[in-house]
Amino acid sequence: MLNEQNVNYPGTAHPPRQKLPVWVLFAGIFVAGLAVSGLVYYFATYWPPSTLQKIEPGFVYLRASSTSGQVNAEVVFSNNDGSIKRTIQTIPNYIAEEYPSKNHDVAEDRGLIVYKVVQEKTPGIAEASLWVSDRGKKPEKILVLPEDRFFQDVIISADGEQVAYSLIHQEEDIPPELWTVKPDGKENKMIIERLEKTYGANFKLIDFTEDEKGVFLQLDDPDVDISSEIFVADLETKRINPFINIDELLLSQGMETDSIEAFSFSPDRTKIAFSIVSSEVSSEPFSEENDYIYQENAIIYIHDLNTKTTRPLYPASVGVSDYDYVFIGDLSWSNSGKILLYLMEAFTQEIKIIDVRSNNSEPITLVKAPVETTDTFIIPLGWASEDRVVYIEDRPIVPNSSEFRTNLYTVKTDGSDKKLIDSTAANLGVFESFILLGSFKEKEGWLLY
Numbered sequence: 001m002l003n004e005q006n007v008n009y010p011g012t013a014h015p016p017r018q019k020l021p022v023w024v025l026f027a028g029i030f031v032a033g034l035a036v037s038g039l040v041y042y043f044a045t046y047w048p049p050s051t052l053q054k055i056e057p058g059f060v061y062l063r064a065s066s067t068s069g070q071v072n073a074e075v076v077f078s079n080n081d082g083s084i085k086r087t088i089q090t091i092p093n094y095i096a097e098e099y100p101s102k103n104h105d106v107a108e109d110r111g112l113i114v115y116k117v118v119q120e121k122t123p124g125i126a127e128a129s130l131w132v133s134d135r136g137k138k139p140e141k142i143l144v145l146p147e148d149r150f151f152q153d154v155i156i157s158a159d160g161e162q163v164a165y166s167l168i169h170q171e172e173d174i175p176p177e178l179w180t181v182k183p184d185g186k187e188n189k190m191i192i193e194r195l196e197k198t199y200g201a202n203f204k205l206i207d208f209t210e211d212e213k214g215v216f217l218q219l220d221d222p223d224v225d226i227s228s229e230i231f232v233a234d235l236e237t238k239r240i241n242p243f244i245n246i247d248e249l250l251l252s253q254g255m256e257t258d259s260i261e262a263f264s265f266s267p268d269r270t271k272i273a274f275s276i277v278s279s280e281v282s283s284e285p286f287s288e289e290n291d292y293i294y295q296e297n298a299i300i301y302i303h304d305l306n307t308k309t310t311r312p313l314y315p316a317s318v319g320v321s322d323y324d325y326v327f328i329g330d331l332s333w334s335n336s337g338k339i340l341l342y343l344m345e346a347f348t349q350e351i352k353i354i355d356v357r358s359n360n361s362e363p364i365t366l367v368k369a370p371v372e373t374t375d376t377f378i379i380p381l382g383w384a385s386e387d388r389v390v391y392i393e394d395r396p397i398v399p400n401s402s403e404f405r406t407n408l409y410t411v412k413t414d415g416s417d418k419k420l421i422d423s424t425a426a427n428l429g430v431f432e433s434f435i436l437l438g439s440f441k442e443k444e445g446w447l448l449y
Contacts (some may be wrong), residue, residue, distance in 0.1 A: 057080055057384075059078060060076065060077050060439075062437055064094055064096055064424070064433055064435075073090075080385050080410060082421040088139060089133075091117055091119055102204065103116050104154060105438070106440070108267070108335050111134060111440035113132065113133045113134075113437050114163050115131055115154065115437045115438075116130055117131060128150045129141050130143040130165065149168070149169060150168050151166070152166040153205035155207055158212065161183070163182070164208065166203075175195050176203070177190055178191045192233060195233075201220055203233075208269070214233055214235055216265065228245055247260070258276070258278055259276065261274075261277060263331065273300060273356065277326060279296050299313070300312065315361060315363055326345065326346050327346075329342065330342055332380060336386055337356075348369050350369070351367040351389070364413065364414065364415060378391060378392070379391060385441075391410075392406055395407075404425065405424075408421045422434070
């Protein structure tokens with residue numbers, strides 16, 4: 001049976017409903033708006049781990065400093081002009097390599113930066129670890145090697161899907177091993193057990209191939225500074241195959257070289273830039289005491305792997321008589337593959353760039369070392385962006401001192417707008433004070449740091 005108290009019978013009279021005043025309705029809407037805006041402000045400003053903000057273009061570098069004989073390091077994010085800078089990792093008891101190899105790499109489009117760290121965990125015991133940072137966010141440790149194992153070279157594929165590294169044993173007579181691992185630390189596996197050629201020379205990692213199925217290797221020949229032989233390690237077949245020999249390439253085109261100073265693959269791995277030094281003897285006598293002029297030339301060549309053509313960048317060449325020192329090195333491509341950054345040394349040091357799309361492009365000098373002193377050095381580290389270069393300057397704190405001040409700068413590709421990013425003091429030659437780990441473009445959208 002129905003409860004009669006809950007039944008509305010026809011004709012039953014009900015009291016009229018009370019209407020809310022208009023001012024109460026507007027007041028409620030105003031209070032609700034304040035509450036919503038307050039929540040938005042709180043989450044955008046105080047929500048952990050950090051603020052909600054757009055990731056702008058920038059670069060990540062390692063800064064090492066020495067205090068009382070102990071080396072400590074920091075990994076730092078900076079935007080391109082240094083106006084925004086923050087430390088994203090501290091590394092106590094950092095062990096710097098005396099002869100640094102390829103200890104870092106970056107997948108520019110993804111913004112993934114991979115680098116290795118060696119630090120003393122307990123007296124006499126060192127730990128080698130592998131780290132990944134996504135566009136300057138807090139790095140994550142993805143791999144720790146067993147005791148007495150160390151990374152030699154580390155590279156990441158352009159798509160950011162896999163990392164390759166060469167592992168060395170503390171015993172020097174054991175050849176390096178080739179391993180791959182995912183950027184999240186999963187699927188860590190050995191590819192080639194012994195990275196060596198039949199006559200005993202080892203290999204160093206250069207870069208992934210264009211199809212990401214192989215790794216370029218450089219013959220690590222102890223008898224030469226820069227080996228001209230490049231190989232490919234096939235990650236599927238686990239075989240090492242010859243790829244190109246730069247000396248033989250030049251000889252086939254009627255060119256001879258005394259030495260290869262440096263080489264670098266373009267970002268898409270379809271071109272190789274390399275610098276050589278060649279000597280010529282002039283047919284014109286110089287004087288009665290010196291019968292002929294000996295001329296040394298340093299020239300940059302671009303070899304196209306698709307068309308198999310090689311061409312020199314003549315405006316970038318340098319000629320010096322009487323066997324004076326000449327060098328072109330530290331070659332570094334811009335992310336677009338259009339501009340080449342390099343260091344030229346003849347009578348002084350100069351950091352230059354040149355457009356590689358033309359044989360007749362004139363180089364632009366970005367920075368010159370001061371001519372009044374011989375103990376100030378400049379070194380290009382790479383690219384902060386397509387229009388800005390990163391470099392360091394070492395100079396003694398006081399004249400004839402072994403204590404040096406190292407400054408980290410960026411400068412635009414027209415040589416203007418030089419910005420001091422960071423600075424540290426160290427003993428020159430003990431370790432690298434600054435290492436450019438990688439740069440990345442702006443990422444669209446709003447992300448949590």
